Structures are given as C-alpha cells and as structure tokens.
Amino acid sequence: MASSVAVVQVRPANRALQLLKLAPGVLLLAGVGYAGKLLEANVGKYAKTHHWTFPNIEYVLWAILIGLVISNTFGVPEIFRAGVATYEFWLKAGIVLLGARFLLGDVLKLGGTSLALVAIEIVGAIAFMTFLGRVFRLKPKLTSLLAVGSAVCGVSAIIATQGAIEADEEDSSFAIAAILALGALSLFTFPLIGHSLHLTDQAYGVWSGLAVDNTAEAAAAGALYSDAAGKLAVLTKTTRNALIGFVVLAYAFYWASRGQAQAVGNKARFLWQKFPKFVLGFLLISTLATFAFFSKEQIGALANLSRWAFLLTFAGVGLRTNFKALSKQGLKPFLVGAIGEVAIAGFTLGLVLAAQRIFGW
C-alpha cells in the first residue's frame, strides 16, 4: 500500500473569468435577436405608412438574416465566439420552459402520435442514408454519422455517435457541415412549401420537427410559420431527441461487432449518458403546469421567458452559419446529405399529410 498519497487538486478554472468571456457573445446574441424584434414591429408599420406592399416578416427571420449577414460579411470576431456558441444552451433552457405551455395530456397525445411518426422516420432515414452512402462510396463511418445526423438530431447525435463508434474527427466535421448547411436551407424552403401546400399549423409543426435535423433550426423553421407550429416543431423534435441514446447504442453495437469500436459495457449507463436531460426538464415543467402548480399569469411569464431564450437561439443560428466555411468541407458528403434530406423531407411530408387525414389535424 502506498505510504503517502499526494492529492493534486486540479485548479478549478477561474469560473468568473470564463463567464466574463461569454458576455460579449451573449450580448451580441441579445442585440441581434432584439434588433430582429424591433424590425418586425417597425418595418411593417413603416411600409404601411408609405403605402408599400411588404410581407410581414417575423422576428425569427430578421434575427437569422442579421446573423447571417454578420457571419458571412465581416465574420464573427474572436471575442464574441465563445458567447455565440451558447445559443444551444439557451435553446435547451427555452425548451424546458416551453413545457409550461403544454399540458401533460397534450404532450402524451401529441408525443404519442409524434413517436410513431418519429420511429418510422428514423428507420426510413437510416436505411436510405446507408444506401446512399454505399452508392456514393463514402467511408462507412462517415455514412453512419450522416445517417444518425439526418435520422435523429443533427449535431448532438453526430458528436455522440463519433465518440461511440470511434469515427475520425474529419468525418464528423463533414457530417456536421452537411447537416448544418442543409438545416440553413430548410429555414427558407420549409415555410414556402408549407404555405404553398396550405398545411395547418399542426401538420407543418410536426413536419418541421420530423424533417429538420438540428434542434435550433427545427425550432426556427417551425416558428417562421407560426407560434403554434413552432411549439409543435419543438415537441416533435424533442421526441426525436429522446431516442438519440437508442440509435447511438445500436451503432456502437454494430461497429463493436465488427471490431472497429469498443464494446459497450453498462448499457443502462450508456443510455443515461446519451439521453438529453432537457427532455426530462420539459416533462417535469409540463407536469407541474398540468397540476396547476403555476397560475395562469405565471404560465404566461414562463412562456415569455422561453421566447426570450429562443430569441437568443435564433440569433445564434444565423451568426454561426458561415457558408464559405461549410462549402470547404467537400462536395460528396454534402451531396449525399442533400439527396438524403430532400428524400427524407418528401417522405416525412407524405407521413404528415397521411396523419393529417387520419387524425383530422
């Protein structure tokens, strides 16, 4: 037995300094988001006073557009980057708070329908992306990453799978770039398709949640259509997120069986580690709201807090999308991703239209 044990205390990083480093970027998110809100309120008014015909553009689109202009012209300076990267944190906090706007019964009813559609979508997307990866002779692990990214939940799923199947970092950045580029395109195409097909808020919201891969883009694509569609897009996407652990586990088993990844030890622990905790937070707040823990005014306040959190997220979606950087990642994975995404969007639209008929959405 050792006679003495030297305890080397890893110096806790200076948390205050770390938080301070986030401040400029978070302020930029808030500034861009709030500018979007001001533009929504004033551009329409200005156009009306001057008798111009101008479409009513929601703050979501303004915030994304301002972010895209900054990111693709001047670029986001280094000092803002750490704070801008917090947009996912605000997204998750916003989703938990959004739970106050859903009664548990609605969550179970809508979540149950969504779950069935999500299960069909996941199986279809994985099968199709795997087929495309083989046709285009992509590296098998890159194909797995693209399949998981398009089937479950974009960037988080790709990162979780990369670790589990021991894929190259380069493969994972290819897959992430493809998913993000296609997510950015969906922000502009989905609302147009939804309006041209006269989809109801419910059908459109479920479709966005099923077909748009990254959670931030899914929430934005839904909110661009309507507030109600945004809520449903988040609920459907959250259902997809909840399944991330099972899909990653299946891929980990597959690659371990081929001797190209470490075997998974404790499966329950693995699932818990990969399970997105904000889904539990969302369910808990929804349960509390259902049992009248919050008054009507308090639910209104929580809903507005959730909107502010999403405002920061939407600004972040624009600010971190740099088309030049995305285009450098190579054409082939992007092409596979694009063909796959178009097919998945068409397939899920068919599912939603069928559900609309069956359930009378």
Next chain:
Amino acid sequence: MGEAQQAVTVKPKRFSLDTWAVLLAFTLAALVRAGVFKHIPW
C-alpha cells in the same frame, strides 16, 4: 507493495450543458412561482 507515492488527480465535478440549461430553467421557474418575477414582457 513498494512504498510508492501515488498521485491522485481530483477533477472538479462538472455538469453537462444540458444539465446546466435544465437548472437555469428550473431556477427561473422557481423565481416566477415565488413571485420574484411577476410579469415578463415580450
């Protein structure tokens, strides 16, 4: 066993980003419930 000196590295426990987001949301919900934030404008 030799009298070897053993170095134990103690890492500070960290929550995931998800957990921090959930904690922030719960804290805000608790503050709203306690009446600290009565009205949040939009």
